[in-house]
Amino acid sequence: xxxxxxxxxxxxxxxRRDATLAALVGRVPFIxxxxxxxxRHGDELTAVLPYEGRLIGNADLPAxxxxxxxxxxEVAAVIELTWTGLWAEVESGRVTxxxxxxxxxxRMPKTVDFTxxxxxxxxxxxxxxxxxxxxxGRRYASVHVEGWQDNRSRPFVxxxxxxxxxxDRDG
Amino acid sequence: MVxxxxxxxxxxxxxxxxxxxxxxxxxxxxxxxxxxxxxxDLIGDPATGVLHGGAVSALMDSTCGTAVICHPDGGVGTAxxxxxxxxxxxxxxxxxxxxxxxxxxxTRTIAFVRGTAHDDDTGSPVATxxxxxxxxxxxA
Numbered sequence: 001x002x003x004x005x006x007x008x009x010x011x012x013x014x015x016r017r018d019a020t021l022a023a024l025v026g027r028v029p030f031i032x033x034x035x036x037x038x039x040r041h042g043d044e045l046t047a048v049l050p051y052e053g054r055l056i057g058n059a060d061l062p063a064x065x066x067x068x069x070x071x072x073x074e075v076a077a078v079i080e081l082t083w084t085g086l087w088a089e090v091e092s093g094r095v096t097x098x099x100x101x102x103x104x105x106x107r108m109p110k111t112v113d114f115t116x117x118x119x120x121x122x123x124x125x126x127x128x129x130x131x132x133x134x135x136x137g138r139r140y141a142s143v144h145v146e147g148w149q150d151n152r153s154r155p156f157v158x159x160x161x162x163x164x165x166x167x168d169r170d171g
Numbered sequence: 172m173v174x175x176x177x178x179x180x181x182x183x184x185x186x187x188x189x190x191x192x193x194x195x196x197x198x199x200x201x202x203x204x205x206x207x208x209x210x211x212d213l214i215g216d217p218a219t220g221v222l223h224g225g226a227v228s229a230l231m232d233s234t235c236g237t238a239v240i241c242h243p244d245g246g247v248g249t250a251x252x253x254x255x256x257x258x259x260x261x262x263x264x265x266x267x268x269x270x271x272x273x274x275x276x277x278t279r280t281i282a283f284v285r286g287t288a289h290d291d292d293t294g295s296p297v298a299t300x301x302x303x304x305x306x307x308x309x310x311a
Contacts, residue, residue: 027217028214028215028216028217028223029211029212029213029214029215029217029223030212030213030214030215030222030223030225030226032212033212033213034225053186054186054187054189054190055186055187055190056185056186056187057185057186057187057188057232057233058185058248058250059184059185059186060248063250064187065185065186065187065188065229065232065233066228066232066236066250066251066254067187067191067225067228067229067230067231067232067233068187068225068229070225070228070229070232070254070256071223071224071225071226071228071229072225074223074224074225074228075223075225107218108215108216108218110258110261111224111258112257112258113255113256113257113258114224114228114255114256114258115253115254115255115256116228116251116253116254116255117252117253118250118251118252118253118254121250
């Protein structure tokens with residue numbers, strides 16, 4: 001969407017989108033602590049959790065801790081939901097990355113519940129997750145998120161969460 | 172026979188629990204109580220200072236897993252099949268979170284576990300967990 005009249009140079013578009021994503025992700029201490037980063041292609045986000053020894057929950061296998069995987073997926077789900085909601089506002093210029101960096105324009109959805117299915121054990125290597133907003137209304141949203149490692153078609157974990165959307169800015 | 176010393180040793184040395192500062196408070200046959208300290212680097216919403224759900228789910232998964240390890244029919248080597256967390260309210264900033272979990276039923280193959288987490292306000296739970304775990308030794 002472009003309500004600014006003339007087509008923008010690709011670099012301007014990229015910078016705006018990357019700055020938006022960075023503002024969104026950079027403000028959450030837990031995301032930084034866990035070491036998650038996001039890769040963006042257009043509006044599609046992939047969350048990446050680089051492997052570190054401290055993520056292990058079963059030293060014998062070894063396998064990633066279920067809590068680490070759960071936290072990773074919840075981060076992926078919340079960022080996707082917030083990103084999707086902000087996209088139109090940022091693309092149209094109603095919200096600027098500078099405003100987002102000031103935190104004033106970002107209201108996070110609240111997780112109501114989150115259900116994780118552990119399909120196979122998480123190997124000690126990099127993990128990826130992609131979330132999909134299944135339904136997003138004024139008050140409630142449902143998000144499904146899948147995590148994989150070596151093979152995109154063989155997820156090792158997936159989860160579904162229900163969220164309460166933030167109130168209007170002046171609400 | 173449950174070897175509580177072994178359970179403490181195994182759970183106390185899990186790298187991810189150590190990284191988060193999760194510690195065992197107490198345990199008994201088929202139940203466990205664990206605690207996670209409040210830390211600024213585990214905040215999920217900087218506007219409120221509330222802990223991220225990922226810290227809560229790590230506490231819940233660890234507590235439920237410890238309850239299975241401590242069950243007479245459970246044991247070390249259990250794995251989470253599924254875990255549902257209900258976030259009843261935001262944990263109060265600055266307060267540690269304490270979870271208690273117990274095995275509701277353990278069959279030859281599955282352990283059904285329930286957990287509840289509180290901050291200092293013990294009358295109002297922060298989150299509940301419903302989980303199914305594998306029973307070690309069961310044929311896959």
